[in-house]
Structures are given as structure tokens and as C-alpha cells.
Amino acid sequence: MRRPGGRARAGLAGLALLLALVSTGTRAAAERILALAPHVVETLYAIGAGPEIVGAVSFSDFPEAARALPRVGNYRKVSVEGALRLRPSLAIVMDEGVVGVRKLREFGVRVELSHPKTVEGVLRDIVHLGSLTGHEDEAEQVAAGLRERLEALRLGVPERPPRVFYEVWHQPLITAGGGDFISDALTRIGAQNIFASLAGDNPRVSVEAVLRARPDIFIIPGESRDVGERARAWRELMEDPELKVVEAPHDLFHRPGPRLIEGMEQLQAELRRALASDDGAP
DSSP: OOOTTHHHHHHHHHHHHHHHHHHTSOTTSOOOEEEESHHHHHHHHHTTOGGGEEEEOTTOOOSGGGGGSOBOBOSSBBOHHHHHTTOOSEEEESOTTSBTHHHHHHTTOEEEEOOOOSHHHHHHHHHHHHHHHTOHHHHHHHHHHHHHHHHHHHHTOOSSOOEEEEEEEETTEEEOOTTSHHHHHHHHTTOEETTTTSOSSSOBOOHHHHHHHOOSEEEEEOTTSOHHHHHHHHHHHHTOTTOEEEEEOHHHHTSOSTTHHHHHHHHHHHHHHHHHOSOOOO
């Protein structure tokens, strides 16, 4: 009598054997990459390693070519069997604790981490991914170009940085803590994150804590919410109909990859407009 789960285990074992046979090929062969975070997909395409990606996860939507990649999971879980069918040699992950990642390693897939915590870390990560994939020169060029744009951003920092509240999410209320690249990006564009002293990436905060801090500007990403509605809610809570609210380009600003700098450029321009105008509409 076959034990429950035996067929699934046999299937995984067969896939592992196939993977091992593929892995014995020439070392000079291109990697077969599982890009298990949207920013990893973007970075690999930016440095010329896009054709080496064989699988991705949900929300990997840039560049356009990425939309056609097979999906093997999301930010919570990777389908091990589905991933192994793609015969990967390398998995690049944002979190090694995601369900399924440990199994991939057990079946012989090399696992590398990509989780930058600062803007400088994003640039270093681009170079690191170039080294992993044999695209060192392209990665160095991309990083150098982004450094030049960061210098231009530095020149645009206001003398008196506005105190800002960044609403990562609204239910529950989550912000960018001091351990997150978003907080560092805010500092670099000339904004003072009122919760930069909080540990961690995305801590929960109370409405009362936000009201006590009295930020000058509220920054609200347009991700799965009505920014105008959120702006009205905060103006009512703050008892300030002229409260300045700006929208963050979430698809750029929430991913620690090469397009983060574009998001910083856009948000800095929005903050400048908000500071120059009494119109608080988003």
C-alpha cells in the first residue's frame, strides 16, 4: 500500500535527479535563475541577465518581458515542485525564511540573498548580482549611472527638510522604520522620516502617535488604496484642511532595485511642489 504523499515525494526525487544531472554540465554555461522577488527580476534585466531567468514570483511585472515568466510562488511561499521543473541552478531570494526556499537548497539549488537595507545597499546589490551572473561590467555601469543621479538628488535637498509620515499601509497602519531602505531614501531626497528612530523595516504605529508627531507632509503610496480618500481622512484627523499630502510612486519606491532612484526623483519633485504651494491636494 502506497503511503500518503509518496507520489509527491517520488516526483520531487525525480526532479532532483534531473536537476543534479543538469548541474554537472560545464561551469561556463549560463545560470538558470529563479528570481524570487520583483526587484531581483528588475535588476537582472537591467544588467543583461534577463534571459537567464526561468521563473519568478507574483508582482514581477517589469520590464514587460517579465510578465511572461513562469510563476513559482509569492512573497510567502515557493512551489518547490513547480520550481524544480524549471531546472534552476540558482535562486535569488529576498527572504531565506520563505516557505520552500530551504527545500530548494536541499535539492541542490544554490540560494543567494538580495535584501538591501539602504540606498547604497541597493547599488552594492546590483554589483553583487552582476558578479553572481557573470554580468559584472554591465552591473558596474548601471550602478555608476545611478550614483550620478543620486548626486543630482543631493543637490536638490531643501535647507530645512520637511518632517514626513510615510504610510506604507493603512489597515493596519504601517510605516517605514529606520531599518528600511525607504527611510534611507527619504533622507536622501531631503525628507525627515518622523519614525526613523523605530527599529525594523515596517513597524506598526498608532494614529495617535502620528497625530502627536505633527508631520509637515503625509506621503501615501497609491498601492491598493484611494489616495484622495486617505488624504481626506488624515486632514480630518489632523484638523487641518490644508494638510499637505503627496502620492508616492509605489511601484518604484517600494522595490530596492535600479528603479528606486527614479522613484526618489519623482518623490523629491512632488515634495518640492508641495513645499512651494499651499494647495495640499494629492
